[in-house]
Amino acid sequence: MQASVRIQTEDFSQDEEIAALKGSSKRMGGIGTFLGCARDFSEGREVEQISFDAYGSMALSEMQKLRSDAIAKFDLLDARIVHRIGTVRGGDNIVLIAAGAEHRVAALEACRWMIDELKQRVPIWKKETTPLGDDWVTPHP
Amino acid sequence: MQASVRIQTEDFSQDEEIAALKGSSKRMGGIGTFLGCARDFSEGREVEQISFDAYGSMALSEMQKLRSDAIAKFDLLDARIVHRIGTVRGGDNIVLIAAGAEHRVAALEACRWMIDELKQRVPIWKKETTPLGDDWVTPHP
């Protein structure tokens, strides 16, 4: 079975991640997931592809801390985080967050919290390629 | 492709539902899902299996309204709802809610709203089989 927290160039399967998550407990009544995908349009411009750069070792350790923090904060039974790097195109998967809990509220709130925190804490950078050239994305405050 | 809203005895694949959801727009940047699963333990008792009964025609039409309401309320690009009936065991899938939007907040909030509303609006009933016998579940207020 693959690790609960990963950074990888290849795509992932939501079914496989959910199966791994479920494997950790039969007390799991609710699983919340967030899947971030590449949009083919951003800030009014067509986007041909998106490339990701990461400070790999720090990103992985920050994602591992984030998973542990979420499990403790929301009393989760398990959680998984997978982020792709390299180059993706419109419609492709970028990031998957999954949180499993006894009940739905914790699972969904943890999911929301993890994706918000990931954007703040994890050293990954996104470059959009448009017909006008490449742009490193500056996140909105 | 299968319908966006379904009631069925057979299991479903999250990957297939997400692929169908994504097919409706390349502007989709965030997909939130909620997966409800059968727990093998409830209210302090072991649960051997869970059976669902539904007022099929009304349940389907209420789920279709719920999907349309969520799309309008959260400005979603698409949404899907699948609920199983019949009998399931610990760890099995029961219900999948998926919401796709341009951005993550709408996708995750819609997901939370849809599962809460589904429990209020959709005529489906759950029976738990425990070592002490069968119990129709009375939801907490």
Next chain:
Amino acid sequence: MIKVLFFGPIAAASGARELSIAHSPGMTLGHLKNMLAAAHPEAMRLAVMLAVNGEHARDLAMPLSDNSEVAFMAKFSGG
């Protein structure tokens, strides 16, 4: 005739999933409910929601047309 539907806990308590009740002129949802409460008191104590022809109904004074489908439903527990 009025087609009455019972599901889940109400079907279990009444031992029936479907009943046919004769329609009479001026019959309301409240009349039907009282008839069923007399015949199936335990089951009908669970009936906190009503639907007429697949739509939620709350007004017991609602007149019922012949051939209506009326569901008496326990609190939902899906999801």
Next chain:
Amino acid sequence: MIKVLFFGPIAAASGARELSIAHSPGMTLGHLKNMLAAAHPEAMRLAVMLAVNGEHARDLAMPLSDNSEVAFMAKFSGG
């Protein structure tokens, strides 16, 4: 030597992903930042986050040991 890491927008602006800077006794994170700002002013204007040996660092008075790995990072945009 101090190993300096640049990623994403900072690597693009500086044209470098990794630099080796001689370590000197008493050297702080602030000293290193000033040296790099002189050599790569445009890139270093983007550096709003710092990490020393893979941990977030905020205190510019922090002394740097020899062989430290220091990353100067633009605002994150993953997810």
